[in-house]
Amino acid sequence: MPTLRLGELAERIACKLVGDPNVLISGVNTIDAAGPGELSFVHNEKYISAIPNSRASAIVVPMDLETEFRPLLRSADPYVTFGEAMRIFLPKRQRPEPGSHPTAMIHPTARIDPTASIGPFCCIEEGVHIGPEVTVMAGCQIGQGTFIGAGSWIYPNVVIGAAVRTGQDVIVHSGTVLISPVCEVIAENENAGRKFLTEIGKDVEIGASVTVEPGRNHPTRIGPGTKLDNLVRIGAEARIGDDCIIVAQVSIGAGVTIGNNVTLAGQVCIEPHRRVGDEVMVGAKSLISDEVEDRAVVSGIPALRHDQDLRLKAHLRRLPKLFQRVEALERSLQYPSDEPS
Template sequence: MPKFTLQELCEKLGEPFEGDGSIQIMGVAEIDSAKEGEISFVANPKYVAKIPICRASALIVHKDLDTDFRPVIRSSNPYLTFTQALYLFHKDQRKLSGGIHPSCHVDPSVQLGEDITIMPHVIVERGAVIGDRSILYPGVFVGEGAVIGNDVTLYPNVSIYAGCRVGDQSILHAGCRIGPINIQPAAEKPPVVLNDDVELGANVVISGQSESPTVIGQGVKIDNLVQIGAGTQVGPHCIIVAQVAIGDHVTLGERVTIAGQVVVSPGVTIGEKAQVGAKSVVMDDIPPCAVFWGVPAQAFSKEKRLKANIARLPKMFDKIQHIEDHLSELES
């Protein structure tokens, strides 16, 4: 497992810390089981009481949490920052068994890297490229001219349509479909490009396009069953939670966070570091660093005020009744 100083870790996570940045972090664990040398997190308020008895060497906490614990990484979403840390510590734990199983069908024109592992019943079509040390699990399909980078893991039944590209160190879980498209890609244009260090959950679908490719930036983490539309650009280090549906030709800046089951309408732009709350529908552009929520999505403070206003209604109805009564008293 890799080692990082706290400062190195924070640079990778894109979050600030308080306390000694030089300490060594050697692993991640939950708050109850964390030991010296490990980092843990507090996302749910009910775990704040456990901070004084926690043995972790560092904690990821909410940016506004009042705590004396040091060192801390401060994040607007401690849970997601923790899952990113989890990924950083574990992504290199790959077994490399090597070799191509005889039941595979790899076209003779395919360019194969060193120390690759291709398990049974994998198909790699004409003109594709498989980088060094990459692992293809059973039933993976790599279409004509597709390019798979170095140190990539494709879990069972991942399908890479013709011409798509997967960057180095990327991990695609079982059943991901990259580049569904009915139009043959033009010579030089890949329908989908995943940059390096991308992680996709199971059964994710990223649609392809022949005019302008769908691009997923470096270090992006996408959860299970997400759909990304054709021609969409997802900036580096974005986090997209389970079952989000992003339309065609959307643009997400760097480090955007999209919570579960959000819909982003076609053509929308979301600025860097913006956050969108669970189940929102994003119908218009969102500025950088904004926190949005609702249907349609609006500034979080506005949406919260709107919900508070709705909650005040019973009181208001009483007041109006009271005023009416008062008024008729006055008259009589």
């Protein structure tokens, strides 16, 4: 890992330095675990009390935070800034040496770029095309007619079915299954049009144990720049736009259309054939059972405008006291009780 003077680091991550610019930083750590030579950060009021006892050599803090600790790096968004520092200090992921492991099973018609790396016990089926600098790690299966774009990284034990196309620099984590039935593959020859049943755009990252079902009449699509957390399920012919964030355990029904720059929090469920507009935010554990317009913020079961959902939940919390008041009123008016005698 590199060692940088704090003044140089402040310039690289665009922070305001308060204190000694010559302090040496060689790593990053959490506020309670950081020691000499390490940078930490505080972005939440919950952790402010840990600052005086921290052994970190410097801390990234919000612009308006008052503290006697020195030196500091002040940032408009400490969380993002600390992520930039992590990219500087943490070791870079090293690609394996190019070539195919002797235990890999590769069909004679598969085309694998000489700069790609195929790990142990992989199965590469008929007509697969693997682009430059692709890494396919141990135990992966790639089905007939699939195309893996340049620079992509497929972690161990991923199953990519037939007729899947990925763009450049796609990352797929372990245990994920992109299913495509072999009977649907259309790849008659190199000059014929190729039908892909699942299309994944460039710079997409797919977490662990994700399931993506193939389209039939139309491909299932994940737009460029979209990030999927672990344990997400995407139904057949769903279309997900660009630069979306989909958090763990989300279920997206068949035929759903999701716009660009959408955020789905954990355990959201979208019923089949619904449309979610651009720049929508959906709260955790929500159920989308109807169309959602552009730039809406929704939550709840079924999902409502977020302010309406909060108001409804506030009313629900008041129901026990309301029942008590109604019962007291009935007794005062000598209404007969509904309870059996």
